[in-house]
Amino acid sequence: MTEENWPLLARSAWIEGDVLVIVDETKLPDKIEYIHAKDYKDAVKAIKEMRTRAVGQIYTIFNAMRLTARKYRDKKPEELLKILKDAADALGNARPTFPLAPLAHTIYEWAEEAYKKGLDIADHLEKKISEYLKNREEKTLMLAKHAAELISDGDTVLTHCNISGILVLIGREARAQGKDVKFIATETRPYLQGARLTAWELSQDKFPVTLITDNAVAYVMWKKMVNLVIVGADRCAINGDIANKIGTYQIAMAAFEHNVPFYVIARPDPKIETGQDIIIEERDPNEVLYYRGVRIAPEGVSAYYPAFDVTPAKYISGIITPQGVFSPRLIKSMIKKAIW
Amino acid sequence: MVMHPIEKEFVERYGIEMPTLMKQTVWFEDDVVKMLDRRKLPDKIVYISLKNYEEVAKAIEDMVIQGATSIAHAAGYGLLLTLAQNINAADEKTLFANLENAAKRLKQTRPTGAELIPFIDKVLNMIKDYVARGEDAVAKVNQFLVNEWQQALKIGMLTGQHASKLIDDGDTVQTHCWGGAAVAFMFLEAKLQGKNVKAIATETRPYLQGARLTTFTLKECGIPVTLVTDNMPGYLMWKGVIKKVFTAADRIALDGSIANKIGTYLYAIAARHNGIPFYILGYEGPDPNTKTIDDIPIEERNPEEIFYLRCVRTAPEGINGYYPAFDIVPPKYIDAIITWNGIYSPFAIRESLKEKIPRFFE
Numbered sequence: 001m002t003e004e005n006w007p008l009l010a011r012s013a014w015i016e017g018d019v020l021v022i023v024d025e026t027k028l029p030d031k032i033e034y035i036h037a038k039d040y041k042d043a044v045k046a047i048k049e050m051r052t053r054a055v056g057q058i059y060t061i062f063n064a065m066r067l068t069a070r071k072y073r074d075k076k077p078e079e080l081l082k083i084l085k086d087a088a089d090a091l092g093n094a095r096p097t098f099p100l101a102p103l104a105h106t107i108y109e110w111a112e113e114a115y116k117k118g119l120d121i122a123d124h125l126e127k128k129i130s131e132y133l134k135n136r137e138e139k140t141l142m143l144a145k146h147a148a149e150l151i152s153d154g155d156t157v158l159t160h161c162n163i164s165g166i167l168v169l170i171g172r173e174a175r176a177q178g179k180d181v182k183f184i185a186t187e188t189r190p191y192l193q194g195a196r197l198t199a200w201e202l203s204q205d206k207f208p209v210t211l212i213t214d215n216a217v218a219y220v221m222w223k224k225m226v227n228l229v230i231v232g233a234d235r236c237a238i239n240g241d242i243a244n245k246i247g248t249y250q251i252a253m254a255a256f257e258h259n260v261p262f263y264v265i266a267r268p269d270p271k272i273e274t275g276q277d278i279i280i281e282e283r284d285p286n287e288v289l290y291y292r293g294v295r296i297a298p299e300g301v302s303a304y305y306p307a308f309d310v311t312p313a314k315y316i317s318g319i320i321t322p323q324g325v326f327s328p329r330l331i332k333s334m335i336k337k338a339i340w
Numbered sequence: 341m342v343m344h345p346i347e348k349e350f351v352e353r354y355g356i357e358m359p360t361l362m363k364q365t366v367w368f369e370d371d372v373v374k375m376l377d378r379r380k381l382p383d384k385i386v387y388i389s390l391k392n393y394e395e396v397a398k399a400i401e402d403m404v405i406q407g408a409t410s411i412a413h414a415a416g417y418g419l420l421l422t423l424a425q426n427i428n429a430a431d432e433k434t435l436f437a438n439l440e441n442a443a444k445r446l447k448q449t450r451p452t453g454a455e456l457i458p459f460i461d462k463v464l465n466m467i468k469d470y471v472a473r474g475e476d477a478v479a480k481v482n483q484f485l486v487n488e489w490q491q492a493l494k495i496g497m498l499t500g501q502h503a504s505k506l507i508d509d510g511d512t513v514q515t516h517c518w519g520g521a522a523v524a525f526m527f528l529e530a531k532l533q534g535k536n537v538k539a540i541a542t543e544t545r546p547y548l549q550g551a552r553l554t555t556f557t558l559k560e561c562g563i564p565v566t567l568v569t570d571n572m573p574g575y576l577m578w579k580g581v582i583k584k585v586f587t588a589a590d591r592i593a594l595d596g597s598i599a600n601k602i603g604t605y606l607y608a609i610a611a612r613h614n615g616i617p618f619y620i621l622g623y624e625g626p627d628p629n630t631k632t633i634d635d636i637p638i639e640e641r642n643p644e645e646i647f648y649l650r651c652v653r654t655a656p657e658g659i660n661g662y663y664p665a666f667d668i669v670p671p672k673y674i675d676a677i678i679t680w681n682g683i684y685s686p687f688a689i690r691e692s693l694k695e696k697i698p699r700f701f702e
Binding site: 029160184186187188189190192195196199200202203208209210211212213214215216217218219220222223225245246247249250253254256257280288289291292294295296297298300301302303304305306309310 | 382383516540542543544545546548551552555556559564565566567568569570571572573574575576578601602603605606609610613643646647649650652654655656658659660661662663664667668
């Protein structure tokens with residue numbers, strides 16, 4: 001895989017000259033627009049406004065820290081460290097419900113480590129960040145290969161929400177293995193990530209993709225139009241339960257009833273025992289009541305918007321990781337191997 | 341505005357005005373067919389005038405009106421309009437030829453509902469009889485159609501009364517799409533029985549009948565209603581929020597399988613996996629001519645319709661869409677079908693046909 005054709009959503013923030021370029025995901029698929037962040041404060045703003053999400057947030061944080069180190073590299077080490085600490089705090093707390101803080105602080109700790117060892121902080125950070133992202137992308141490719149092996153020639157894969165370019169990589173791997181693959185994307189209300197991002201990125205790569213509404217899932221399985229399901233996960237407990245975008249659980253039950261394998265790309269978290277321990281973010285009901293400013297229900301009607309749901313392990317055929325595809329029941333015993 | 345007998349009964353029993361969608365939403369007036377444009381709800385209550393049967397057929401196809409019974413009634417008004425337009429001007433042969441053309445066109449509008457074709461045939465034969473007997477066919481057919489609307493409401497009321505017995509105090513009940521009058525009657529009856537009930541309405545993409553029609557009508561009935569997207573019921577069952585699911589059916593087969601708005605099957609599966617009862621509001625019961633699940637046609641609509649949400653484009657160009665308008669629930673997922681004359685196991689639904697439906701309004 002060459003540098004330039006890595007899927008856009010799998011690496012949606014990078015440095016050009018002295019600015020951080022972030023893909024504005026809220027503008028997709030109508031147009032590809034970029035945010036040009038001059039410093040980490042601009043990056044924090046982009047994360048807060050949800051202009052970047054999922055993998056995009058990770059790339060934004062790494063590159064914002066890298067940019068900050070480059071910009072202030074001529075300062076005294078103590079001052080640079082202080083600036084980097086402020087940046088890590090601001091970036092880590094940009095979204096309270098999303099665990100960005102450990103990531104931001106890992107990067108800061110690299111800076112601290114360099115300072116203690118008397119190394120050049122900016123150079124050291126540059127090296128560590130490059131290594132980390134390179135490693136991450138290699139792991140992503142490994143898991144895409146494992147996922148592609150689950151696909152047979154002519155299969156149709158149903159997916160939900162958006163997995164930031166990983167599905168494109170899986171499709172490419174399947175193609176490289178000589179297999180034709182088609183996709184069905186659920187639109188994923190209320191934010192329509194499936195319609196706006198998944199259908200868009202797959203069609204950019206010339207994969208046949210069919211959009212359905214979220215309620216059509218069981219029917220397309222009943223009609224035998226789906227061979228397997230692949231979704232991502234925001235959280236994975238060590239008992240194999242996962243949390244992902246609201247609607248995933250329904251899809252898992254429908255797949256179970258129709259003997260359609262249901263696979264989840266997940267990073268098991270040793271600190272979470274079961275799905276019951278996962279806190280489900282509940283968002284502003286207005287996001288359900290309005291679409292792009294148009295109200296869809298009468299005044300005086302309330303709404304409820306849980307952003308995620310939990311799919312119990314019994315519905316999951318396999319957890320896809322860079323090290324291979326594991327039964328969710330085995331995550332507990334293989335937790336060290338399965339971490340990526 | 342005259343108050344029809346069913347409206348009087350409604351106001352007396354429930355002490356509220358009849359909701360907009362349960363009043364006549366299609367009728368004959370001043371040589372046009374008037375129809376409530378359900379696509380404009382809940383923002384605006386707009387009635388459009390349809391000047392010929394082609395416009396009526398288009399309105400049915402374009403979802404100005406929805407619901408199997410309402411669609412059949414609308415087609416009946418298409419025939420009445422054709423009758424009124426030809427009764428004086430044309431000779432009998434031309435009149436019947438025009439009526440046959442209208443019937444043919446109206447039958448081709450929506451395939452999934454079982455009532456449409458038999459209803460059109462019934463109205464057509466009725467017209468022929470009245471004309472042959474030299475009676476005032478326009479007035480007679482008009483009265484028949486008004487009575488059909490009242491009859492349908494009465495059927496909905498009886499269905500809702502039986503269904504309300506299955507609801508417990510404190511229940512939160514999920515619906516899908518707009519299940520017609522029986523949904524409103526079920527909640528109103530439960531309320532009369534002193535039960536505290538709440539509703540969860542799925543928005544029902546792509547046309548949002550749940551967000552626009554169900555919430556609108558339940559609000560008019562004074563029932564607390566919460567809107568969710570179509571991907572949320574599974575989670576709400578898992579959380580123990582939803583206690584029961586009730587939907588209507590566009591068609592019930594004699595083997596107990598049902599067809600209803602796309603998504604119904606998904607909720608039936610989710611309910612079964614979460615140990616929650618899943619009920620069908622079955623009104624008049626099964627269609628005697630639909631023997632099994634294999635005899636139910638599923639309408640597939642233009643995929644373009646799923647690329648928009650209230651006229652705003654949601655999807656990129658250059659992709660495919662797939663839009664089955666209905667899905668089928670096999671009887672094993674259905675705990676009961678509730679009809680005008682009782683509560684039946686889906687496997688015994690044919691028993692409901694043994695009792696003839698009385699004519700409540702003549």
